[in-house]
Amino acid sequence: MTDIAEALSAPALDEVIIRFAGDSGDGMQLTGDRFTSASAMFGNDLATLPEYPAEIRAPAGTLAGVSAFQVHISDHDITTPGDAPDVLVAMNPAALKSDLHTLVPGGTLIVNKDTFEERNLAKAGYDHDPLEDEDLAGYRLIEVPMTSLTKDACADLGVKPRDADRSKNFFALGLLSWMYSRPVEPTMDWIDAKFAGKDLVIAANKAAFNAGHAYGETAELGSQRVIVKAAPLQPGTYTNINGNTALSWGLVAASQLSGLPLYLGSYPITPATDILHELSKHKAFGVTTFQAEDEIAAVGAAIGASYGGSLGVTTTSGPGVALKGEAMGLAVSLELPLIIVDIQRGGPSTGLPTKTEAADLLMALYGRHGESPMPVVAARTPSDCFDVAIEAARIALEYQTPVMLLSDGYLANGSEPWCLPEVSDLPAIEVEYATGFNMVDEDGGEHFWPFQRDGDLKRPIALPGTPGLMHRIGGIEKADGSGNVSYDPENHERMVHLRDQRIAAIPVPDAVLEEGSDGDADLLVVGWGSTWGAIAGAGRRVRAAGGRVDHVHLTHLNPMPANLGEMLRSYRRVLVPELNLGQLVKVLRAEYLVDARPLSKVKGQPFTAGEIEHAVSEMLAELGEDPDGEESR
Amino acid sequence: MTDVASPLHHATVVDDGPAPETTRADWSSDQEVRWCPGCGDYSILTALQLLMPELGARREKTVFISGIGCAARFPYYMNTYGVHTIHGRAPAVATGLAMARPDLDVWVIGGDGDMLSIGGNHLIHALRRNVNLNVLLFNNQIYGLTKGQFSPTSQKGKVTKSSPVGLVARPFNPISVALGAEATFVARTHDMDRHHMQETFRRAYEHEGAAFVEVLQNCNVFNDGVFASITKKDVRDDMLIELEHGKPILFGSEKQYGVSRRPEGVVIVDVAEVGIEYILVHDEGIRNPSTAFSLSRLAKTPATPTPIGVFRAIDRGEFGSSVAAQIREVQAQVGRGDLADLLRSQPTWEV
Secondary structure: OHHHHHHOOOOEEOEEEEEEEEEHHHOHHHHHHHHHHHHHHHOOEEEEEEEOOOOOOOOOOOHHHEEEEEEEEEOOOOOOOOOOOOEEEEOOHHHHHHHHHHOOOOOEEEEEHHHOOHHHHHHOOOOOOHHHOHHHOOOEEEEEOHHHHHHHHHHHHOOOHHHHHOOHHHHHHHHHHHHOOOOOHHHHHHHHHHOOOOHHHHHHHHHHHHHHHHHHHHOOOHHHOOEEOOOOOOOOEEEEEEHHHHHHHHHHHHHHHHOOOEEEEEOOOOOOHHHHHHHHOOHHHOOEEEEOOOHHHHHHHHHHHHHOOOEEEEEEOHHHHHHHHHHHHHHHHHOOOEEEEEEEOEOOOOOEOOOOOOOOHHHHHHOOOOOOOOOEEEOOOOOHHHHHHHHHHHHHHHHOOEEEEEEEHHHHHOEEEEEOOOHHHOOOOOOOOOOOOOEEOOOOOEEOOOEOOOOOOOOOOOOOOOOOOOOEEEOOOEOOEOOOEOOOHHHHHHHHHHHHHHHHOOOOOOOOEOOOOOOOOOEEEEEEHHHHHHHHHHHHHHHHOOOOOEEEEEOEEEOOOOOHHHHHHOOOEEEEEEOOOOOHHHHHHHHHOOOEEEEEOOOOOOOOHHHHHHHHHHHHHHHHOOOOOOOOO | OOOOOOOOOOOOOOOOOOOOOOOHHHHEOOOOOOOOOOOOHHHHHHHHHHHHHHHOOOHHHEEEEEOOOOHHHHHHHEOOEEEEOOOOOHHHHHHHHHHHOOOOEEEEEEEHHHHHHHOHHHHHHHHHHOOOOEEEEEEOOOEOOOOOEOOOOOOOOOOEOOEOOOOOOOOOOHHHHHHHOOOOEEEEEEOOOHHHHHHHHHHHHHOOOOEEEEEEOOEOOOEOOOOHHHHOHHHHHHHEEEEOOOOEOEEOOOOOEEEEEEOOEEEEEEHHHHOHHHOOEOOOOOOOOHHHHHHHOOOOOOOOOEEEEEEEEOOOOOHHHHHHHHHHHHHHHHOOOOHHHHHOOOOEEEO
C-alpha cells in the first residue's frame, strides 16, 4: 500500500499503548477493535483491554457511561495491554475526567473539542473547561473538533446530521490510523462488509474515516506521524482472537476430535454470553445450543445430553456456577463427562459483571457439597482458551468426569494475534462406550454393572439405546460394582475414596518453568489464569534490570502437576499473584507446606506488569538482605 | 495425525422394525420395590410395566428420568435405562437427553413437590417448548419422603407438620398449570383405575411432543385418603367426570349430570333440567386452551366432581426435532463444517 510505504519512513517507535475512551454510545469498543485488527493485519504483536460499564446505555455524557478500549501494539513480543497508555483519545469531558489519570506523564491527549461545552462539562462534573486552563499542561494536547468535521465531511452525502454524528468514532479511527501509520484497506473492507445494504452508513463512515486521516495529514500534525513496525513473530498464519471466540472454537475442535456432537446448555450471563452466541452460529459443525430457562436447567440439559452420548458443555460466570453446584455434584456422582466453563467476573453476588476477577478458584475446587472432586483447568491468554478447551474435553471424555474450565472477563474480551495450529496436529480424544456385559454371577448369568471399574478406576458407560445393557444410575450412593442403591457405610467410604483417587490419578503434564526462568533463582512466581501476561512481562523487566526470578504458570489446578511440590520446595520464597485475596496460595501452602506469599489485586482490572515487577523487586530485596535464607527456612 | 473429518454420529430416528415380544417381567428390574406398603405408586408401576409390552416399545430405547421424592425412585424399578437425578431438575436433564437422542422414548417421573415446587420452572418450560417427553406427575398433595410437609398442591387450611394451624396459601392445580404453559397434551388419571391409567399413558406415549399426565396418587402414610372421596369405586360414577373426545361430557350413575358452558366458564348441570343439547361436547383438539382450562377449574377441591381423561391433545412442532432440523438445513446449505476453515474465518495474515 502506497500510504504505508510512505509511512515506513516515518520515525519508528518500538511500541505504543493507546486508550480510546468515550461515551457508551460513541462506539469506542468498535473503534478500538478496528484499530486492533488493522494492527494485527499489519503484523504487530498486540494485547487489548476492553473496559465497559455494565449498563447498556448509562445516561449519555456521564462518568458512569464511559467506555474504554486500551490496545498495546509493538514491534516485539508483548504480553499485556500495557501499564499506562501513551495516548488517550477522549471523545467527551466524562472520558477525560475518568481516564486522564491512566495517561503517562507527557503523554498525548487527543480530545473531541466539540463536546467540551457547558452541558457535557456539567455532566462530567467539571465547573470549568479543563481545555482552557493549565490542567492539561503536562500532556501533549491535541484538540480536534471531531463532531463538526465529521458533519462537514458527510454534508454532501445526504446523511442526516444526527446520523453523521454517529460516525465521529470513525473520524477518530482515521486520525489515529494516520498518526500510527495503520493500513487503511482492512477498515474500508470491514465497513463494506459490516454495513452491507446500508449505503448511506457506509458512505458516512468512510467519509468520517477519510476526514480523520486527512486531518492528520493536512493539519499541523505532520511531525507527529510515527510507525510501530511489524513484530518478528514466528512464521505462520495469524488471526486476531479474543478468549471467548478461541474457547468456542476449542469446543468445536474437541467435538471434531472426539467424534461426539457438541451440546451447549447455557443461560445468558456476562461475560460468558459470547460463547453462546458464537456456538449458536456453528450448526454446520452439528453444534446444538440450548438457551435454557435458567443456569440449573442449562447444566441439567448438558448432563442429559452427555448421558445420551454428546459432548455436554455449560458456560457461565461465577453466579451461574453457584447455581449449578448441585448438578455438578450429580455429574461427579454419575461419573459422566461434562465441561463447566466459568468466565470469572468480580463478585460476590452480581459484583462487577463487566470487570475481571479470578476469585472463583476455591469454588471450582471445593464449591460443592460432600467430597466432590473435579478436575480444574485454567486458560492463561486469549488464544490459550482454544487449547485449554480441548484439554478440558480430553480430561472429561477420557476420564469420564465433569471438568471446570476457568477463564475470566479479561481473557474473554481481550485479544491477541494467534498463530493458527494445524488441524492435523491436534490430539485425538479417545472415547469408549460399553457394548457388552462385564460381569458374570455365580450362576453364570451375565450382567452389565455400571460401576464395575477398570484398571484406571473408570466405570463403563453404556449409552441408552445399547441393547441388553439397560441399567439405572442416580445421585444416591451406589454400590461399588453393581451401581445399585447402597447405604452401606463401608461401601460409601470406599466410593468416596475411589472418586477421589480416580481424579487425583489423572495424568497431567509436568510443570515447566516459563521462558526466561533459569531454575536457579531464589524467588519463584507461581501464577494461574490471566495473570500470565503481567507476570511474564514483570519477569522480563526484573531480569533486564539484573534481578533473578523464575516463573511457573499452572494450567492444571486439579490435579496439579506431579513435580510441582518438588519445584516449589527448591525456591526460598514463592510469590503467588492473584486477582483475589489469595486462593491458590492457600492451596499451595496446604498441599506443599511451602513459604508461598500472596500478591492480591481485586479492582476489577488485570495486574499490570509494573505492579508485579514492584512486588518481585521488593521480595528480592528482602531475600537479598538475608542471603543465607535463615529467616525463611 | 488425526482423522478429524469423521462424521459425528448424531442419533437419528431409524425404524428398528417391530420390537420383540415382551412381558411385564421383561420390564421389571431386579430391584426390590421400596415404597411403603399400600402406596399408590405400586399400582402406577404395575400399570406401566403391564402396558409397556403392548406399546411396542424397546427397553433399550426407553429411559426414565426422575428428580427427588418417593415417586422419583420409579426408574430403579423399570428394566430400562434410567437416571435418578436431583430435586426438581428431571425435566431439564430429560430435555437435554431428548434433544441429543430423538431415537429414545424419554419418560419423566416426579411428584407434586418435585415438579411444581423446586422444579416448577423446568416443568413449565419443557411443556412450553414441547420437548418430546412423557411427563407423569404423581400428585399426592404432600411431601412424603421428608415425612409430611404441605406441598404446592395441598389444599388451603391443610394441617401438616409445617402448617400446624392450617396452610395459608392456595394450591396449584397441576392441570391448570400445564394448560397455562400451553402444553400440547394434558391429561389426568388416578391410581385406583389401572385401565384408565393405561389408556391415558398410552395416549401420552403416542403423543408427539410434551405429554403431561397428572396421576392422583394416594399417600397412605402422610395423606391417606385425600382423593378417596372421588376415586373410591362406590363414588366414582358421581365424582369423576370422564372426558371423552367427541362425546358430551356426562357423569353420574345414570349419566344424569353434565357439563355445560356458561359465559363465566363451564358448570355442572342436571341434564334433565337443561337438555342434552346444552351439554358441552368434549373436543381435545381445540387449539385455544381456554375451554380445557375452564374444565380444569371445575373441581375446586378433591371433594367435588373432578374431570379425568385427556383435557387437550394438539399437534405442534416438537422442540428437539425442530432444533435438529435447523442443524440439518444449515448443513444442507453450506455442508458440514471444516475446522481449518473455521480457524480462518476471521481476517488472517501470514508471517
